[in-house]
Amino acid sequence: MTTGAARDKSTAFVIGTRGSPLALAQAHETQRRLSEALGIAAERFPLEVIKTSGDMIQDRALSEAGGKGLFTKEIDEAQLAGRVDVTVHSGKDLPNDLPPGLVIAGFLPREDVRDALICKGGPAGATSFEALPAGTVVGTASLRRQALVRRLRPDLEVALLRGNVGTRLSKIEAGEYGATLLAMAGLNRLGLAHHASAALDIDDFLPAVAQGAIALIVREDDEAAHAAVSAICDAPTGVQLAAERAFLGVLDGSCRTPIAGHARLDGDRIRLKGLVLRPDGSEAVEDEGEAPRADAARLGADLGARIKARLPAGFFAGHGG
Numbered sequence: 001m002t003t004g005a006a007r008d009k010s011t012a013f014v015i016g017t018r019g020s021p022l023a024l025a026q027a028h029e030t031q032r033r034l035s036e037a038l039g040i041a042a043e044r045f046p047l048e049v050i051k052t053s054g055d056m057i058q059d060r061a062l063s064e065a066g067g068k069g070l071f072t073k074e075i076d077e078a079q080l081a082g083r084v085d086v087t088v089h090s091g092k093d094l095p096n097d098l099p100p101g102l103v104i105a106g107f108l109p110r111e112d113v114r115d116a117l118i119c120k121g122g123p124a125g126a127t128s129f130e131a132l133p134a135g136t137v138v139g140t141a142s143l144r145r146q147a148l149v150r151r152l153r154p155d156l157e158v159a160l161l162r163g164n165v166g167t168r169l170s171k172i173e174a175g176e177y178g179a180t181l182l183a184m185a186g187l188n189r190l191g192l193a194h195h196a197s198a199a200l201d202i203d204d205f206l207p208a209v210a211q212g213a214i215a216l217i218v219r220e221d222d223e224a225a226h227a228a229v230s231a232i233c234d235a236p237t238g239v240q241l242a243a244e245r246a247f248l249g250v251l252d253g254s255c256r257t258p259i260a261g262h263a264r265l266d267g268d269r270i271r272l273k274g275l276v277l278r279p280d281g282s283e284a285v286e287d288e289g290e291a292p293r294a295d296a297a298r299l300g301a302d303l304g305a306r307i308k309a310r311l312p313a314g315f316f317a318g319h320g321g
Helices: 021-038 073-080 141-150 166-171 184-189 224-230 235-250 291-310
Strands: 016-017 046-049 088-092 104-106 115-119 138-139 157-159 179-183 214-219 259-266 269-277 282-290
Touching: 016 021, 016 073, 021 046, 021 088, 021 166, 021 184, 021 214, 021 224, 073 088, 073 104, 088 141, 088 157, 088 224, 104 157, 104 224, 115 166, 115 184, 138 166, 141 157, 141 259, 141 269, 179 184, 214 224, 235 259, 235 269, 235 291, 259 291, 269 291, 282 291
Parallel strands: 016 046, 016 088, 138 157, 138 179
Antiparallel strands: 088 214, 104 214, 115 179, 259 269, 269 282
């Protein structure tokens, strides 16, 4: 194990994570899976909580503050310095390119990829996106969700809503917003799925690339960490994410750009659907394709290139991307 930090000999690997309830749930799942797969007590995989810039910025959209890297920068630095060995990230928070020296070792089995509609009154409120009354204020910080709401329901209002899952649920219940959208995966991992008024159909409300997936990052030269993590990684999720991240990479996607993409495995074939929207939802370009699962990354890159070629000049003017 490559590490620059002295540590107790009883420690196998230190797991680095953000400190939000959802991040901790994902880190504990990783800890449990490593313990079970390797037959080593969970305590030998201690967690180190690392505060990130993204956690500290709550007053504006991340697209205005620097993008996805705000949730990974400090964790990356701790890992490269040897303070932590395996880091746990929501797949959709990972930038396209990791810092030199760090690699994605794999992904845990993917959770529900759908977005969930949360309304005041919980499931007793509106039971579908279509049932939201005109003028309902939908709070979200995601440019993808904002653009999809504006595209599908231009009669709704969109407002910025940041914070962890619990904060957003409490703001809905307090009536500060009429509704919000959260990942079903996060609600499931936190035991909060009962707050969902409805799970939105994937084809109508295409998820973010890598939504529902937990990514495990290790140092490139850390053979022991690679071997340990490989015991808990899920091959089908890895194939899906290879396609989705290649798609995003061609489009140079960040949280400044409303991009959605989702891959499905069907035996030895993989199908990928992608969508790029104007932030105001007024225009969208979408496409889909399929290929042998061994060509997942090529499929993603090809689909990204096809959509990119169809984007009108200035499609993202003023919005990055």
